[in-house]
Amino acid sequence: MTTSYEGDVQDPDKPHDHSFGATIGGDTHGIHASSCHSLIGKPVNVEELEMLLEAYFVQVDGTLNKLSTLREYVDDTEDYINIMLDDKQNHLLQMGVMLSTANLVIGAFIVVAGLFGMNIHIDLFDENKAGTPEFLWTIGGSTAGTILLYVVAIAWCKYEGLLE
Numbered sequence: 001m002t003t004s005y006e007g008d009v010q011d012p013d014k015p016h017d018h019s020f021g022a023t024i025g026g027d028t029h030g031i032h033a034s035s036c037h038s039l040i041g042k043p044v045n046v047e048e049l050e051m052l053l054e055a056y057f058v059q060v061d062g063t064l065n066k067l068s069t070l071r072e073y074v075d076d077t078e079d080y081i082n083i084m085l086d087d088k089q090n091h092l093l094q095m096g097v098m099l100s101t102a103n104l105v106i107g108a109f110i111v112v113a114g115l116f117g118m119n120i121h122i123d124l125f126d127e128n129k130a131g132t133p134e135f136l137w138t139i140g141g142s143t144a145g146t147i148l149l150y151v152v153a154i155a156w157c158k159y160e161g162l163l164e
Contacts, residue, residue: 094163101153109146 116138157163 097157097162098154101157102150105146105150105153108149109142112142 116135154163
């Protein structure tokens with residue numbers, strides 16, 4: 001009977017009890033530098049194990065490189081998506097500038113129309129001095145002035161770099 005390192009009593013007839021235990025008074029003539037006995041009693045070559053572990057390390061390293069490449073690809077894709085979203089946001093902001101400018105210019109036209117809607121007495125409403133053609137010329141001039149004002153405002157925004 002031999003005792004293991006932990007103090008357990010082992011049976012010498014069982015070959016798996018000899019593995020990894022420190023024997024008291026036993027011989028160690030079967031252990032070499034390049035091989036040892038496995039749990040089931042077969043000799044294991046340490047060099048083969050080292051080569052097997054090295055192959056696993058190469059495989060793990062390859063997998064790590066693939067994952068690193070994939071992470072870079074995901075980061076690049078995320079950056080590209082952010083750039084595209086920023087571009088779309090810029091286009092929406094430019095559209096907002098154009099709509100706000102149109103709203104301002106149309107508001108000026110509405111003021112002119114509101115002045116004509118008031119109950120005031122001006123020569124434009126007098127049939128003897130001015131008639132429908134003069135009224136239509138006034139409305140047409142206001143419309144043309146509104147359109148011209150919008151075109152000037154948009155040209156100024158493009159000149160200042162607010163719009164593309």
